[in-house]
Amino acid sequence: MSGDAMNDAVSDVQEVNFDGLVGPTHNYAGLAHGNVASMRHGGLEANPREAALQGLEKMKSLMDAGYAQGVLPPQQRPDLGALRALGFGGSDAQVLARAAEQAPHLLRAVCSASSMWTANAATVTPGVDAPDGRVHFTPANLQSSFHRYLEPQTTGRVLAAIFSDAGHFAHHPALPATPAFSDEGAANHTRLAGDHGEAGVHLYVYGRQAFGGERGPVRYPARQTREASEAIARQHGLSDAQCVFAQQHPDAIDAGVFHNDVIAVGNGPVLLYHDMAFRNEAGTLDALRERMASPLIPVRVPSEAIALDDAVSTYLFNSQLLSNPDGSMTLVVPGECQENESVWRVIQDLLLAGYNPISEVVVKDVKQSMRNGGGPACLRLRVALSAAERGAMSGRALLTEKLYAELIAWVERHYRDRLGPGDLADPALARETLTALDELTGLLRIGSVYPFQLDA
Template sequence: MTAIEANFDGLVGPTHNYGGLSEGNLASARSEGLTSSPREAVLEGIAKMKSLSDIGLLQGVMPPHERPFLPLLKTLGFSGSDSEIIQQVSREAPHLLRRASSASAMWAANAAMVSPSADSADGRVHFTPANLLTTGHRAIEAPQTRRALARIFADREHFCVHEPLPYQSDFADEGAANHVRLCERHGAPGVELLVWGRDAATSYEGRFPARQTRQSCEAIARRHDLDPERTILLQQSRTAIEAGAFHNDVVCVGTGTCLFYHEQAFEDRSGMIAAVRRAAEGLFEPDFVEVPASEVSLADAITSYLFNSQLLQIPGEDRLVLLAPEETRENPATRAYCERLVSGNGPIGAVRFASVRQSMRNGGGPACLRLRVVLTETERASLSANTIMTPALFEALNTWGATHYREALAPADLADPQLLVESRQALDALTVLLDLGPDFYPFQRD
């Protein structure tokens, strides 16, 4: 069956700021306290989406979440008018205000795990919204993420949007940032790689948390009704986690038949290769592109986000294109590696660069911003809402972002009650643009 891999990018929210909330995310920690530019951030993201749409890829939009999120603050005992709550929290618990104001839902790679209809037994596309319970500012995202997915992929004949896994540490789930699908053609059955960092049945101690559990991967494979012979559970290397690879997509990316990864990405590298070959037997011959640590250290891979790139099959191109952040070009080691990579005759034939600097300073590259969803022509035709990028939608979103977003946002600005008013005005306008309905956000339902 003919199918295409769509990218649904997260729109950066109006409260985009550098709160330094993500333990293990080195870029986020380095940027803590700096002044951000929400307007620059959202326009960068929209421009990236437009550029991919322009070269013939199916590009979708995921809406930002309501921030600052007053329901969280009210649950924690703060009361009064909205303005009074913001001011009280900023005085008494500024760390909670940072948590309630994070625009981290922009990183749609953490929105959900997605399995296409070609892999599921019931022939539907399956979504499991990530519970993201390892970090407090992201653990509040799943209900709104599920609402967005259910609104965009509303046709139950073709789509199944599950509830998040239980909010228990045994089932910690970080979404598609720990998932890779390989296939001969997007509409054909493929091999799904679900990557975990810790086994909840054993103790784990480390410099940084291992966010994904083996048990969450097992549960997702069951609820998506995947073929066990075509589903592989792999352990991310402890070395990579300790170096700051908080998700597997910081050290690995794949599409089609190609798996592009760092030598130290997996705990059992040779076992990974053997398992992929077994699972792919009779379907396709996998291409392994391994980056040696002698050429690109883990430190360079993580600071440059070489692997947190999009690996794209562009119409008319014989070989894959790697869409990397500008930081990959600016790092001498990764720039030199990319030049060697494309000079050969391997599956990756070109490297292009995208400017997403506002996202990068918070620890998210091009791959963090997108959720991949394989869709057949019938499934694409059944999408709800106005979320597929077109020239008209690009112009509307560009005007929307330039109109509603602040040029600069310092940490102290989170205490300004007017930011809540501005954010809600932006989201009200967005629900009209994207045809999400008048009751999409909690504040619209109050």
């Protein structure tokens, strides 16, 4: 490739946010130990239809604002295959009834709609950073919790269906599902660069080391290991000069910061973070500055301004930070940030009035997701793509006005407006979900990706 052609390819790189559709079995099961919001709302009645519509409205508003927006389908739930593998036999109705009677916690797990948080779906390296020039994907093994451990195989099939051109995209297997290689995906990974087309530095944040290392948290589990982050960097062909490995502060994890994206968010050269985000704050910043081609712009929020508890309850740092053509950035925050006086003051006085590119704050209502422990940043997987790579995508994963209208109508047809723990054993819910998902794969034109379609 000539120098001019290479510069053109770099300049047309655009970040696409792929949001996960909230699934028809969205419910509050309180499954995520260490996720304070999830545990607090466990057992409440959920509204799957409202949750899905809230998610779609967020996607549509960002698309309307000029940001590239994609959509990823939910998982097949309830996962009856998982229940059968655990010894529950009989018809679908009998499997559900027996699980509800003998192990209701397992029934809740196999009905989880947690795949809506696609920040946990995979770790992605854009082609501009990879030695072979392709975009690399590794599905997260999510081995730290049973209900999420069920996701990687379908996630891998979905990503392979959308990004199917082997000339542009490379797919790697999920890491071994063992505690030593516990991987939670992009929720613990941030790419920093002057812009999306510039060669980037990859910040991998881990909670513990499986083989030695500094102390970890004592109250809640550390979900990401350094060994997992290092393995993904190797899979994607990244060099030491392109990577920074930083330990998350164990006290933050014990306060409910179960992923790094609950305490820090990066975009372009900006790293917005709480002063309790990293065990070695100064060392982490120095390592980033040393490796980045463009100057790092750290935006530090001190504990005196926002306590850890407020950071967790409002998910300020689980906001989306988006680049605008004029070099400014927009911060998309959940409504809870506006409702908290100290957090809203920091947004106005430190972020908007500070010396940084953040010039606009957009407030979004994602309460159905927030009650289960996921804010705007949890709901999206960031993929930087050149024009050629966007053109090589398969199916209809990029949101358009037409697709948005079709997805709204699809949700209205298939989703219930209330779902409680007692509804999960209803065989009709399982049938409704399969019907909905079969129709969805047709809408998105991604072929057969679900177990029930592959087994047919």
